[in-house]
Amino acid sequence: MRAAYNDWHEVLSAEFFGQDHKYRSAVLYVDGEVERDLAECYGIGTSLAQTVADELNWDDPERVLFGRIKVRCAIWAGSGRTEPPPSLPVLALSVLAATRMASSDGMLKHNFYGRWIRLFGEQPDTGRAKKLVHAFEDVADMWEQLHNWLTETGGQYGASTISTDYNWKIGFPISQALVRSSDRQILTRFFASTRLRPHNPRNVSGRELLRRLRVWTAGRDRHLSPRLTEELASTAGTGETLITSLLKRLADDWDGTLHEPERAHRRRAVGLRLMAADRGRRLEWLAEAVPGVSETEVGLSGGRTFTLRKGYGDVYDGLETLHPTPQQLEQGVRLEGEELVLEWVPQDVALLRMHPYLGEWASTEPFEPGEEHWILAADTAVHDVRTMVGALGARTVRETAGPVVGWKLFKGVRAFSSVGLTQTLDSGGAHVHVLEPEMRQQVELSGGLRIAREYRAGAGVAGHYLRGGAPDLRLPAWESPDGRVEVILNGHAEKLRADPRIPFPLWCVPLDEGREYRVGTAQSSELFTLNDGLNEGLPDGTGSLGYRCVRGTAVQRLAEVDAVEPAIRGACLPDPGALPRTELVRCAVREAALIDPSGRVLKVRQRSVPTWMRQRRLPEDVLTPCLEVEVPDGYVWLVYRTAARWSVRALAAEPDIPKPAPGASDFGWAYAVLSAADRLRTSAWRDYVAAAGEIAGTREVL
Numbered sequence: 001m002r003a004a005y006n007d008w009h010e011v012l013s014a015e016f017f018g019q020d021h022k023y024r025s026a027v028l029y030v031d032g033e034v035e036r037d038l039a040e041c042y043g044i045g046t047s048l049a050q051t052v053a054d055e056l057n058w059d060d061p062e063r064v065l066f067g068r069i070k071v072r073c074a075i076w077a078g079s080g081r082t083e084p085p086p087s088l089p090v091l092a093l094s095v096l097a098a099t100r101m102a103s104s105d106g107m108l109k110h111n112f113y114g115r116w117i118r119l120f121g122e123q124p125d126t127g128r129a130k131k132l133v134h135a136f137e138d139v140a141d142m143w144e145q146l147h148n149w150l151t152e153t154g155g156q157y158g159a160s161t162i163s164t165d166y167n168w169k170i171g172f173p174i175s176q177a178l179v180r181s182s183d184r185q186i187l188t189r190f191f192a193s194t195r196l197r198p199h200n201p202r203n204v205s206g207r208e209l210l211r212r213l214r215v216w217t218a219g220r221d222r223h224l225s226p227r228l229t230e231e232l233a234s235t236a237g238t239g240e241t242l243i244t245s246l247l248k249r250l251a252d253d254w255d256g257t258l259h260e261p262e263r264a265h266r267r268r269a270v271g272l273r274l275m276a277a278d279r280g281r282r283l284e285w286l287a288e289a290v291p292g293v294s295e296t297e298v299g300l301s302g303g304r305t306f307t308l309r310k311g312y313g314d315v316y317d318g319l320e321t322l323h324p325t326p327q328q329l330e331q332g333v334r335l336e337g338e339e340l341v342l343e344w345v346p347q348d349v350a351l352l353r354m355h356p357y358l359g360e361w362a363s364t365e366p367f368e369p370g371e372e373h374w375i376l377a378a379d380t381a382v383h384d385v386r387t388m389v390g391a392l393g394a395r396t397v398r399e400t401a402g403p404v405v406g407w408k409l410f411k412g413v414r415a416f417s418s419v420g421l422t423q424t425l426d427s428g429g430a431h432v433h434v435l436e437p438e439m440r441q442q443v444e445l446s447g448g449l450r451i452a453r454e455y456r457a458g459a460g461v462a463g464h465y466l467r468g469g470a471p472d473l474r475l476p477a478w479e480s481p482d483g484r485v486e487v488i489l490n491g492h493a494e495k496l497r498a499d500p501r502i503p504f505p506l507w508c509v510p511l512d513e514g515r516e517y518r519v520g521t522a523q524s525s526e527l528f529t530l531n532d533g534l535n536e537g538l539p540d541g542t543g544s545l546g547y548r549c550v551r552g553t554a555v556q557r558l559a560e561v562d563a564v565e566p567a568i569r570g571a572c573l574p575d576p577g578a579l580p581r582t583e584l585v586r587c588a589v590r591e592a593a594l595i596d597p598s599g600r601v602l603k604v605r606q607r608s609v610p611t612w613m614r615q616r617r618l619p620e621d622v623l624t625p626c627l628e629v630e631v632p633d634g635y636v637w638l639v640y641r642t643a644a645r646w647s648v649r650a651l652a653a654e655p656d657i658p659k660p661a662p663g664a665s666d667f668g669w670a671y672a673v674l675s676a677a678d679r680l681r682t683s684a685w686r687d688y689v690a691a692a693g694e695i696a697g698t699r700e701v702l
Helices: 001-019 032-042 048-053 067-077 088-097 113-119 127-134 136-154 170-178 181-193 206-217 226-234 244-254 326-331 379-392 416-429 612-615 669-676 683-701
Strands: 268-271 273-275 284-285 295-299 305-310 333-338 340-344 348-352 361-363 373-378 400-402 407-413 442-446 450-455 459-468 472-474 486-490 492-496 516-520 525-531 545-550 568-569 581-586 591-595 601-605 625-629 637-641 647-650
Touching: 001 048, 001 088, 032 088, 048 088, 067 136, 088 113, 088 136, 088 170, 113 170, 170 244, 170 459, 181 206, 181 244, 181 268, 181 340, 206 244, 206 472, 226 244, 273 348, 273 373, 295 333, 295 340, 305 340, 305 516, 333 525, 333 545, 348 379, 373 379, 379 407, 379 416, 516 647, 581 637, 591 625, 591 669, 647 683, 669 683
Parallel strands: 268 340, 459 525
Antiparallel strands: 273 284, 273 361, 295 305, 333 340, 348 361, 348 373, 373 407, 400 407, 442 472, 450 459, 486 492, 486 516, 516 525, 545 568, 581 625, 591 601, 591 637, 637 647
């Protein structure tokens, strides 16, 4: 081997498979600019193409073209293999050819071999050109050797992203030419914004990642390279492609950090979310907590800083004073710290769904058919969104003013009809992507009335559901000529013309109580049971009393009933007032008080750590993240203060709240009410605010 070839091998090894790439995705991207930079930086005077050409057997017909390099690769394979294979300059040159695939110079866009031949300075249809094309099979073998070496070394030199498709030979270099270094930085931002978890534990498919990336880039320039942008557009709606395979590999290897070589890939990244609180009257920023980062500091560029602490619901507290503005929604927000970056990428339309722990509407994706969503839309997008949700055919949609100026809120957006959703998606539109459901690779159960935790049954995990409240079955995306999918229920198969975007309701299938059911397709399935209630571990005699049901109506008299007799069974609570009434608020509440109509105020004390926990030296964070407030009779309001604001919560239905009747000197009561005066707009609360205002006015006079 000539010195130039060894120099290029050493440079490419250090740049793409060095220590900085350990356990990270390795992409051998070399275009003309990268080649020039590397040559200048390392003082290599021979071009990559000339270097490789000098090692080929051009004139001896008895020897293969890449014979010298293949011999060296064979020697390397029999050694310790502690460095990348000697084929790196050849492979890098093939990537360089792939980066030049465009409709130019009289060649079609997909003509790889034309660029490959031209790199060597050869003309098409010559003997040397034909040898280059014929010998490319050896190059493909070299690509497979590099992939196997990266896989077998377990990520010590980087994780392989080498892929191919039906173009077995040229697919390898093309897969490496799709993503530039700048694209990888942007893709880590995309992974964070789409709430992908490090190393993709949910095994989100490449097709779903491609769908999300198309949504993320729709209508906005995310500064991806033209080559990758073109690939996204050309593969829309198609099956497995190079880009889906590459995205899957990058997602599987993503460790949750930004691609920032200059910072040693140290900073974690999370997408900021929006939360519409107080029934959509107030907008807040929401950041999901990152595992291992319970407290950290982030700040706006050249502006305020915020201390984040992990709080209830695995989200950070500390952003309460950063109020979303129309400018932030339109132009984006980026909060940076030494170990964490939070970012809201600008968008005109945001989809929201009820947060399972916070009880407020938070921005999310993807759209889940059957579930209620809200859509927050900029005024410029309102017309399109109004047309889009109208096409769904849902009668529950309500359009209201948004929580920030220049935005509208669409509440009650659902898709009950597969026909309506399919027609809406097929009709297209600038913002229809927010209604696209996830593209699943496996069946999933969703919804239903779950009555117990899952348990392991054989090779699966079964869920318990109340009979009559069976879950829906979400089917995976498939591609069959007739558009039908074979659904299997306990070995019985039936072909359904079902849309994978619409859940199939299992409640409409007659199923027996207590029996285990396995449902799904030949490729994946789920296990579940239906029960009338929980019977395990109950003492003998439980449920022997009840109210017999006659022709569907329960009689009024309690009586003994047998096990099979239709009856309403359950505990009898003769004095409901004997149980304390409780309310839950977050532990982050600084102070709280209960208010009654007559002027009484009862301050709520934070619960201390129990003695037994201290004695066993248990950490305080094992306490429930909620403060449980016991509400004595007569109290109808709970007011509480967090670090950012006061809030008020009604403890009874509005018609049941008595008119306020405080005394003229109940100043503590008035102070408590006025603290949260503007936090609720119901007529009952306004009466209390008015009464408190009169007392405060009296005090000023005195």
